[in-house]
Amino acid sequence: MLSPWYKIAKECVALRKNVLRVDLCLFIDPQESFANKDFLNSTIKSMLTASIINGLDVIGILSPNDPTVGLLASKMALEQKMDIHVLPGQTYICADKEELYIFKVVKPLPKNLSLDKACEFAHKQGGFVVASNVTKKLGIKINRLQGSIYAPDGVEIFNAKIGGYRDIDIDFPRFINSGATSASDLESTNVFTLVDRHKAVEMGLIPEEKGVDYTPKYLLPQENR
Numbered sequence: 129m130l131s132p133w134y135k136i137a138k139e140c141v142a143l144r145k146n147v148l149r150v151d152l153c154l155f156i157d158p159q160e161s162f163a164n165k166d167f168l169n170s171t172i173k174s175m176l177t178a179s180i181i182n183g184l185d186v187i188g189i190l191s192p193n194d195p196t197v198g199l200l201a202s203k204m205a206l207e208q209k210m211d212i213h214v215l216p217g218q219t220y221i222c223a224d225k226e227e228l229y230i231f232k233v234v235k236p237l238p239k240n241l242s243l244d245k246a247c248e249f250a251h252k253q254g255g256f257v258v259a260s261n262v263t264k265k266l267g268i269k270i271n272r273l274q275g276s277i278y279a280p281d282g283v284e285i286f287n288a289k290i291g292g293y294r295d296i297d298i299d300f301p302r303f304i305n306s307g308a309t310s311a312s313d314l315e316s317t318n319v320f321t322l323v324d325r326h327k328a329v330e331m332g333l334i335p336e337e338k339g340v341d342y343t344p345k346y347l348l349p350q351e352n353r
Contacts, residue, residue: 145185148328150321152188152215152229152258153287153305154179154314156197172201174311179212184320186334188215188258188305190229194236213334215256222246226266228280229258232332243269244278251277256332258303260284267296274299281331288319301331 154175162168172189179187189198198216205214217231222243230237230246233255237246247257259270259280273279282301285294289307303321308314328334 146325148185148323148325148334149183150186150303150323150328150333151179151182151184151306151308151314151319152186152217152231152303152321153190153260153284153289153307154187155190155307155309156201158191158194159196159200168197168200169204171311172197172204175308175314176201176205176210176212176214178308178311178314180210182314182318182320184212186213186215186323186328188217188229188231190217190219192219193239194218195230195233198231199234213338215333220246227260229260229284231256231258243280244273247273247280248277254332256281258282258284259300260287261290262294262296262298264296267298270300271298286319288317289313301327 156171156175159168162171175189189201191197195216195218198214198218202214202216205212215231217229218233218236220228220230220237222228223240224242226243228243228246230250233250233253237249241249250257257280259266262283262285270279270283280300282303283298284305285302286304287307288305289309304319305321306314306317306319308317323333325334329336
């Protein structure tokens with residue numbers, strides 16, 4: 129006996145929402161680079177829309193040294209009821225030149241912290257830290273810190289914009305990111321990380337039940353005009 133179409137549709141939605149498409153490296157220039165607020169908002173909305181078109185569920189919006197643009201993107205997604213969860217973030221260069229993506233902090237980190245101190249600072253603010261451009265030497269360093277407040281929460285092993293798969297001996301969650309710098313850039317890239325929902329919740333990437341009962345705008349009751 130064939131299953132009813134609505135049962136199949138429900139199962140498809142459940143599958144998509146239980147295995148999340150994650151891209152933690154979408155770059156937008158810092159706020160001061162934009163001529164005006166409208167241009168900035170348009171750029172943010174284009175990136176959010178492209179993320180949804182690409183079927184992404186969780187994205188990280190990064191700007192150099194400051195999470196302000198990511199915070200604006202997160203606010204826009206919530207206010208406009210978009211089916212996407214945004215992690216606001218900033219890039220960070222440590223005192224020894226290690227590169228980090230710092231998510232879920234509301235203020236820029238102090239400059240020139242060591243890697244362990246940067247991770248500590250972020251974690252005390254409820255942040256999530258991903259190490260990028262991880263070399264063999266850095267892999268050994270963060271492996272020694274694993275399980276402590278001084279270690280990153282994950283590592284980026286491939287960035288489509290930069291290239292170069294990082295095949296290193298590490299025992300951290302691994303992320304593959306697009307590194308897209310514009311909406312058109314993202315739409316032409318089919319790179320993301322698949323993460324089980326319960327793992328994403330455990331890592332703090334997404335609140336529990338986030339998006340489970342999402343209803344597309346076209347199915348919502350229309351207001352009388």
